[in-house]
Amino acid sequence: MAALKNEVESISQQHRCIIIKSSSKHFSAGHDLKEIKFEKKSDSKASIVFGLCSELMKAIRETPVPVIAQVNGAAYAAGFQLAASCDMLLATRQAKFALPGVKLGLFCTTPAVPVSRILPKKLTFEMLCTGEPITAEVALQHGLVNKIADSNEEMERLCDEVVRKIVGHSREVIALGKTEFYNQSSKATEEEAYESAACIMTENALKEQCQEGISAFFEKRAPKFSS
Structure with a gap:
């Protein structure tokens, strides 16, 4: 083990x-x-x-x-x-x-x-x-x-x-998402889960990887994630 x-x-x-x-x-x-x-x-x-x-x-x-x-x-x-x-x-x-x-x-x-x-x-x-x-x-x-x-x-x-x-996706974003996936699922109420998830999604949206992904979508190209 x-x-x-x-x-x-x-x-x-x-x-x-x-x-x-x-x-x-x-x-x-x-x-x-x-x-x-x-x-x-x-x-x-x-x-x-x-x-x-x-x-x-x-x-x-x-x-x-x-x-x-x-x-x-x-x-x-x-x-x-x-x-x-x-x-x-x-x-x-x-x-x-x-x-x-x-x-x-x-x-x-x-x-x-x-x-x-x-x-x-x-x-x-x-x-x-x-x-x-x-x-x-x-x-x-x-x-x-x-x-x-x-x-x-x-x-x-x-x-x-x-x-x-x-x-093919950002390692940093998946790491952030995995942590919060299990964190929010352990919350006592749905309200607490939403509060926690909203904070993480806000943090995620401000990251370079997200902005690159959105830019790539509008420019009709594959995103180039830095991490």
Whole structure:
């Protein structure tokens, strides 16, 4: 977890987009169970393991560039948490998502944080209590997945298309927008969200990138963003 967190933070300084995927037939089954078989009830390793996991998820949200998950096969427990924490999610038709900790006597409390903010709460709670998976189609229906592909190769093509569109826009503007997207969604009321979003949009409109984009529109040319 710590290594992946460091990679996310490092890559975001040099690149315009981050893609998280697996080189095997499954995305991630979550924690290595050997890591969470503790010797005593007060074992301090427990807080370290779950703390590092939470830090990774926060790093994905706080990184200034879009993070895309490519999910093939199983995305279970903390693996599901990782996929759900990404800004976008592409999946193969064979992908499955589950919160199966209850089957081992460990309720998937931290994975439920990002999942319950995307999937309906009743569906999330059913998954938490039964440990049973949902398909990519169900995930797409409820807004967890952006696009479904029939194969890993097609998923790569879909991802390339999305990335090409992202990198054609201003990195600075996307970074500003990503931060506020999550900031306003956490506001208690719609009024507070509008107040926050209006301030950021005002800041954005005064930036050189916006003025260049508007000029390019009127001049019928492609914009040349400085950053």
